[in-house]
Amino acid sequence: xxxxxxxxxxxxxxxxxxxxxxxxxxxxxxxxxxxxxxxxxxxxxxxxxxxxxxxxxxxxxxxxxxxxxxxxxxxxxxxxxxxxxxxxxxxxxxxxxxxxxxxxxxxxxxxxxxxxxx
Amino acid sequence: xxxxxxxxxxxxxxxxxxxxxxxxxxxxxxxxxxxxxxxxxxxxxxxxxxxxxxxxxxxxxxxxxxxxxxxxxxxxxxxxxxxxxxxxxxxxxxxxxxxxxxxxxxxxxxxxxxx
Numbered sequence: 001x002x003x004x005x006x007x008x009x010x011x012x013x014x015x016x017x018x019x020x021x022x023x024x025x026x027x028x029x030x031x032x033x034x035x036x037x038x039x040x041x042x043x044x045x046x047x048x049x050x051x052x053x054x055x056x057x058x059x060x061x062x063x064x065x066x067x068x069x070x071x072x073x074x075x076x077x078x079x080x081x082x083x084x085x086x087x088x089x090x091x092x093x094x095x096x097x098x099x100x101x102x103x104x105x106x107x108x109x110x111x112x113x114x115x116x117x118x
Numbered sequence: 119x120x121x122x123x124x125x126x127x128x129x130x131x132x133x134x135x136x137x138x139x140x141x142x143x144x145x146x147x148x149x150x151x152x153x154x155x156x157x158x159x160x161x162x163x164x165x166x167x168x169x170x171x172x173x174x175x176x177x178x179x180x181x182x183x184x185x186x187x188x189x190x191x192x193x194x195x196x197x198x199x200x201x202x203x204x205x206x207x208x209x210x211x212x213x214x215x216x217x218x219x220x221x222x223x224x225x226x227x228x229x230x231x232x233x
Contacts, residue, residue, distance in 0.1 A: 032219030043122070043208060043226040051219035090161070094219060104149050104212025104222040105174070108161040 002027040002093045004074075006109035014117045019063075019078040021112045023091030026072065033074045034092040034106070035065055044090065050074065061085070086116045121145040124209050124225035131199065132233055139194040139228045141209030149214045150192040151222065152184060155206040167192060168214055199232045206230070 007022040025031060035047040048059025055067045061084075065076045074091060091109040122143045131137050143150065152164040166174035167186040181203075183195040192209055206229050210222040 034221055036224075041226075041229070043124075044210075044224040046221050046223070049219065049221055094221075104147075104151070104210070104214065104220045105163065105166055106222055110160050 002031050002095065003107060004033070004091045004093050004109040006089075006091050006112050008112050009110065010113045010115065012115040012117065013081045015083055016080050019076070019081045019085065019114065021076040021089050021091075021114065023074045023076065023109060024072050025074060025091075025093055027093070031093050033065075033067065034094070035059065035063070035074075035076050036090045036092055036108075037087050038090065038111075039087045047076070047089070081114075081116045083116050083118065086114055088113050122209060122211055122223050122225035124207075124228050126228060127226065128229045128231075130231045130233060131196070133199060133201075135199075136195070136197040138196065139207055139209075139230075141192040141194075141225055143190055143192075143209075143211040143223070145211055145213075145223060147211040147213045147223070148189050149212045150186060150189075151210040151212075152192065152194050153208040153210060153224075155208055155227070157205075161208070165194075196230075199230075201232050204230055204232045 003026045005024045033050045036044040037047050038044050047063050048057045050057045050067045058064045063078045067074050088111045090111050092106050095105040125140045149168045154162045164178045165184045170186050181198050185193040206227045208227045209225040212220050212222040
């Protein structure tokens with residue numbers, strides 16, 4: 001079965017400094033992986049998606065993530081944090097079904113709360 | 119606007135009440151989900167509907183009863199809840215294309231408080 005582990009429950013950065021949110025995955029094959037963001041009192045929004053087309057994936061709001069099979073990692077980065085980036089971030093893997101396809105059922109990591117200081 | 123709308127946004131109910139949560143998706147998707155998000159716990163998948171049929175029920179207590187009358191609407195009927203059921207309930211939808219790497223689109227959630 002596939003799973004994801006987010007290595008930090010909280011990350012705190014200053015505005016204008018880089019952001020790194022870490023995620024490791026466990027899978028017997030090369031999975032798809034997502035990052036979702038949840039702002040306070042809001043639903044979840046897809047930030048970016050890896051589906052094996054390219055290992056470096058660019059998402060919305062300047063975020064990107066790199067799939068590293070050798071390290072089983074899919075870390076989320078942003079060169080310069082903005083106050084509006086303060087939110088909770090989830091690393092997510094779709095659950096496969098018989099035949100190797102998926103249809104939207106997701107397994108979530110524990111979440112990382114990003115705090116951005118002025 | 120995410121294309122998935124949930125009502126109400128907030129709900130306070132007593133343990134003896136009966137209430138329903140509503141979800142509507144405007145994305146033409148054929149699969150819908152209920153997730154529960156409690157404080158300090160990972161999101162928990164509760165129910166999955168694909169083509170209006172319930173395909174998964176993850177050991178959810180019978181005091182939660184889902185209903186999917188058509189591919190655009192999903193309900194969660196609540197009765198005799200417990201205080202530990204207080205949480206954010208998220209609805210999501212996706213398109214089952216028979217492919218791989220399908221993402222889900224989420225509503226903004228209903229914040230439920232059981233008193």
